[in-house]
Amino acid sequence: DAGVTQSPTHLIKTRGQQVTLRCSPISGHKSVSWYQQVLGQGPQFIFQYYEKEERGRGNFPDRFSARQFPNYSSELNVNALLLGDSALYLCASNVLSQHGYTFGSGTRLTVV
Amino acid sequence: DQQVKQNSPSLSVQEGRISILNCDYTNSMFDYFLWYKKYPAEGPTFLISISSIKDKNEDGRFTVFLNKSAKHLSLHIVPSQPGDSAVYFCAASARTSYDKVIFGPGTSLSVIP
Numbered sequence: 113d114a115g116v117t118q119s120p121t122h123l124i125k126t127r128g129q130q131v132t133l134r135c136s137p138i139s140g141h142k143s144v145s146w147y148q149q150v151l152g153q154g155p156q157f158i159f160q161y162y163e164k165e166e167r168g169r170g171n172f173p174d175r176f177s178a179r180q181f182p183n184y185s186s187e188l189n190v191n192a193l194l195l196g197d198s199a200l201y202l203c204a205s206n207v208l209s210q211h212g213y214t215f216g217s218g219t220r221l222t223v224v
Numbered sequence: 225d226q227q228v229k230q231n232s233p234s235l236s237v238q239e240g241r242i243s244i245l246n247c248d249y250t251n252s253m254f255d256y257f258l259w260y261k262k263y264p265a266e267g268p269t270f271l272i273s274i275s276s277i278k279d280k281n282e283d284g285r286f287t288v289f290l291n292k293s294a295k296h297l298s299l300h301i302v303p304s305q306p307g308d309s310a311v312y313f314c315a316a317s318a319r320t321s322y323d324k325v326i327f328g329p330g331t332s333l334s335v336i337p
Contacts, residue, residue, distance in 0.1 A: 116267070145324075145325075147327075152329070153329050153330075154228070154230075154313050154315075154327035154328050154329045154330050155268065155313070155327045156327070157324055157325070157326065160324060168324045170324075202267055202268070204267075212258050212270050212273060212325070213270070213325060214270070215260075215267030215268050215269070216267050217265070217266050217267045218266075218267050
């Protein structure tokens with residue numbers, strides 16, 4: 113079975129640009145969460161979606177948005193990129209009634 | 225405000241010895257705790273978890289201990305192996321918000337052959 117897949121794996125963007133990151137959850141998982149991991153820190157919660165509805169949002173500015181599609185895949189969008197948005201963006205899926213996630217390998221975003 | 229703390233950024237242990245990774249939390253609403261392991265260029269992988277109704281959970285070489293009164297948990301790895309070298313994240317969630325798992329900053333474990 114395929115795990116959580118994320119694309120692209122690496123991305124370089126210029127300040128002020130917009131970026132879209134994609135995630136496909138494990139088959140049967142209807143919940144998708146997004147995390148940002150800055151070097152030297154733990155993953156920080158950005159969003160959680162279940163059945164296309166936003167169920168949770170972390171302490172991130174409105175430049176960050178996400179959505180979930182009928183097939184439960186998800187996109188994370190970041191507008192007006194700042195240098196500080198450079199990080200590893202992790203997608204995770206789970207069965208909502210269960211604790212714990214399965215993570216993808218992440219998208220490494222570099223803003224220059 | 226950091227709700228999950230891992231005060232040791234790094235730890236070095238000889239192969240075959242015990243590795244003890246510590247974690248403290250501040251939010252009394254947390255009732256489920258997890259440990260994840262992360263290798264470079266990979267996402268975190270689930271290692272072991274414990275519910276607040278227990279004080280110990282064991283899975284092979286890995287044991288997690290929970291001290292609720294102290295808001296402290298620890299992960300013991302016995303015996304440590306070079307392949308255990310990775311960053312270990314302590315994480316916690318609350319019954320009221322299964323969908324939001326809060327991670328600590330991680331401890332980098334090096335197991336020396």
